[in-house]
Amino acid sequence: MDDDEPRDVRTRNKRAVREAISAAALRLALEQGPGGLKLVRVSDIASAAGVAPRTYNNYFASREEAICAFQADQARRLxxxxxxxxxxxxxxxxxxxxxxxxxATPEPDRAGLAMIMSTPELQGEALKAFTMAEEPLAAAIAERTGSGPQDTLRWQVMAAAVAAAVRIAGRHWLSTTSPPPFAAVLRDALGYVVSAQASGDL
Amino acid sequence: MDDDEPRDVRTRNKRAVREAISAAALRLALEQGPGGLKLVRVSDIASAAGVAPRTYNNYFASREEAICAFQADQARRLxxxxxxxxxxxxxxxxxxxxxxxxxATPEPDRAGLAMIMSTPELQGEALKAFTMAEEPLAAAIAERTGSGPQDTLRWQVMAAAVAAAVRIAGRHWLSTTSPPPFAAVLRDALGYVVSAQASGDL
DNA sequence: CGCACTATATGCGCGTCACGCAAGTTTGGG
DNA sequence: CCCAAACTTGCGTGACGCGCATATAGTGCG
Structure with missing residues (x-):
């Protein structure tokens, strides 16, 4: 629909810069610890990524958006x-x-996730990221089941529940000291929300 | 825990001022239409609520937070x-x-909801509001079922799914031109996420 | 009833940010 | 080889969030 992969050099550079900025933002945030997000200046992120501060703002409208760009991309792929x-x-x-x-492929980065979950502003942005997955997910489910528009509510609810389960799974996986594979937690969490509807009338 | 109802005059005024600011913010936003959120200046909200701009910032850290305060309070009550x-x-x-x-008691305000759903910044804040309901809801569920800590994941997922279902129900209810009672939509949406677990092993 | 105490409202000022605008610079196609 | 489009960058601006100090109103106690 919106993101093919043109071998265009420009597009490739754009992606690289975007990723560089995002990585730099996350790294600097991790250095400052959970409470010190406001101490990470925009100019710091920009210089760490090797671009001008103004360029940073061409890619992201806020620090939070930059830090959570990875999660947003993940959500888009669902x-x-x-x-x-x-x-x-x-x-x-x-x-x-x-x-x-x-x-869960590859295993998520514990430190980055912990940073996000323990910082209110980042939680909000991550929430937005997960929510972005809902619409295409609902569309995919609807297309797969081949059902009519009278079930849109059901599929939208299911998609939202799935996204929520993924988010909760992440939080739960973080809270465990001895880390089980994230895939296992994810399987459990998703089981709670998809088992019902499948047994319903599919 | 945190919000009893002391007949304290101070607390009452605080609540009144908070509500006044929130109402003023929502009203001004509605006047400007969906895209004109940024045109609503903080000073406008403050003067419309009869307080100083600085006082507005003592209650809310952003316009979005002020506008969605009602939803946040609702979520807290769940x-x-x-x-x-x-x-x-x-x-x-x-x-x-x-x-x-x-x-659904009383029936939600269509205009306000439409404003929120059609404005990305407000969507994000509303998302945060709904998310705030999850933790106390999960606690309430756990207490009600009397189950041990081995089921925390399940209840947290269920609570998150419920919150998501409420949100989706609101969106769906908004999209319908001939408005059915919101309670009916809510019942349907919630049925999709709670029926499964109930039939599971409760 | 008055007095000390606390919570809240307000004014002022600072540092930061998001973004529009207008160059300068790189990329791709004819 | 050159032109048009896309991207980066520097500058300037308006607004915002918030810390701090002060004024004011509410509260409990003697």
Whole structure:
């Protein structure tokens, strides 16, 4: 729909710069610890990424957006991942598999996640990121089930529940001292929200 | 825990001022239409509420927070509402009843909701508001079921799914031209996320 | 009833930020 | 080889969030 992969040099550089800024922002935030987000100046991020402060603002409208860009990109991929699952796979398993593929491969970075979960401003931005996954996910589910528009509410609710489950799984996985594989937690959390609807009337 | 109701004059004034600021902010935003949020200056809100600009900032850290204060208060009440349901009521029905009591009584304001849903910044703040309901809701569910800490993930996921369902129900209700009672939409949406777990092993 | 005490409102000022605008610079196509 | 489009950058501006100090109103106690 919106992001193909033109081998254009410009587009490639754009992505690289975007990633550089995001990485720099996250790194600097981690250095300052949980409470010191406001101490990370925009100019610091820009210089750490090797661009002008003004350029930073061409890519992101706020520090939070830059730091959570990775999560936003992840969320964007969820719908596509579900579509690429074999169509004979049961819906519940397809969703779980897609989520694991997107969010648990590779294993998430504990430090970055901890930073986000412990900083209110970043929590808000991460929330927005997860929410962005809902619409394409709902569309993918609807297309997969081939049902009519009378079930849009159901699929939208399901998509939102899935996104919420992923978020809660992340928080729970973070809170455990001895880390089990994130995929396992994700599977459990998603099981709670997809098992019901699958048993309903699919 | 944090908000009893002392007949204190101070506390009462505080609440009144808070509500006045919030109402003024919402009203001014509605006057400017969906895209004109940035045109609503802080000083406008303050003068419309009859307070100094600095006082506005003592109550809210941003326009968005002020506008969505009502939703935040609603969300805060959800946990308490569930606790006040009769304990012999099935969990699913108790949750639905509590949600209807909090979010559909009285019927929501269509214009305000439309403003929020059509403005990205406000969507983000509303998201935060709904998320605030999750933790006390999960606690209430856990207490009600009397289960141990091995099920915290399940209840947190359920609470998050409930909050998400409420949000989606609001969006769906807004999109319908001929308005059915919001309680009905809410019931449907919540049914999708609570029926499963109830049938699971409760 | 008056007095000390505390909570709240307000004014002032500072540092930062997001963004519009107008060059300067790089990329891609004809 | 040159032109047009896209991107970066520097500058300037308006607004915002908030710390701090002060004035004021509410509260509890003797």
């Amino acid at each position: 719908g596509r991942a579900l579509r690429s699952r074999p169509s004979d796979e049961p819906l519940a398993e397809a969703i779980i598999a897609a989520a694991i593929e997107v969010f | 946990g308490r509402a569930l606790r006040s349901r009769p304990s012999d009521e099935p969990l699913a029905e108790a949750i639905i009843a509590a949600a209807i009591e909090v979010f």
